[in-house]
Amino acid sequence: MITRLVRGGLAAALAVTTLTVAAAAVATAAPTVVATAVSGPNVTVTQAGNYPIFPVDNTSFSVTWKSTGTADVTGVTRLTVDLPPGLTTTGALMYSTPYDYTFTQTVSPDGRRLEAVFTGTRAPGRSDFMKVQVSSHGTRPSGVITVTAANKDDADPSDNVSRYLLGSGLQAPVTPAAPAVTALAPSTGPAAGGTAVTITGTGLTNGFALFGNTPANGSCTDTACVVTAPAGSGTVPVTLVAPGGSAATPTAFTYTP
Structure with a gap:
């Protein structure tokens, strides 16, 4: 009887040892992969929150x-929010402190598009x-809410668009x-500003133009x-900045006295 107990105990000990060695082997064969940050400035945009679910609903979600x-991410970061039919917005409220940035926003006349300009340095x-x-407004909400972010120096465009169905x-x-930008016309205008300028190319959707480091009001198609x-004054480079990256115009813009 004692012999059987000893043998049973030995068998159990050997089983535990075998399992321990096997687990150690698995751990050695599958090392932990640690994600690394993108080299250079990078902006990532996401959305979450209380999305509307009823035919008549008033709520908010966060971007x-x-x-x-x-x-560091520096300068202008431009954000857009596009809502599907049946949804409208009156604007957004900023909650970030300290107030070491500037923030402006505009809402389209139909209430379905919000454009915001955030300027600041972010480590x-x-x-x-x-x-x-x-x-x-009376129908059950459906469709996709699309949010984008764009910054001239952004190094990774793969995280610049968020879509919520x-x-x-x-x-x-x-x-x-x-x-890709192919033309800028006209390329001159008064120092006081106000010249209507057309930038042509491809991949311009949700983009904006920087005259030097100053954003210009306007709108883009693809x-x-x-x-x-x-x-402005003098001659300044013009850069088209979109969620997919940035591109300089083939000619600069010259301000005339």
Whole structure:
């Protein structure tokens, strides 16, 4: 009887030892993969919150943009929010402190598009967010809410578009096409600004123009942007910035006295 107990104990000990060795082998064969930040400045945009679900609903969801690269994000970051039919917004509320940035926004006449301009410096790891107020008007909300972010120095466009399908959830990420610019006309205007300028090319959707480092008001389709030159002096480079990247115009813009 004692012999059987000893043998049983020995067998159990050997089984435990075998399992321990096997587990150690598996752990050695599958090392942990640690994600690394994108080299250079990088903006990542996401969305979440209380989306409308009823035919008549008033609620809000958040849009968050974060510096996720290895270098500071600086200058202008432009954000857009496009709502499906049946939803409108009256604008967004910023909740980020301290107030070491500037923030402006505009809402389209039909209430379905919000454009925001955020200007500030963000060290890697720092984020900001705004609450977008939305309302539905008599029909059950459906469709996709699309949010984009664009910054001239952004190193990775794969995280610049967030899409949420109402009633389903976040959709798979899509990488927008890189912009290409073929022309700028006219290339001169008064120092006071106000010149209507057309930039043509491809991949310009949700883009904006920088005259030097100053953003210009305007709107873009995939193949053309019509913007109003801001006030300035001398000759300045013009850069088209879109969620897919940035591209310089073939000619600069010269301000005349």
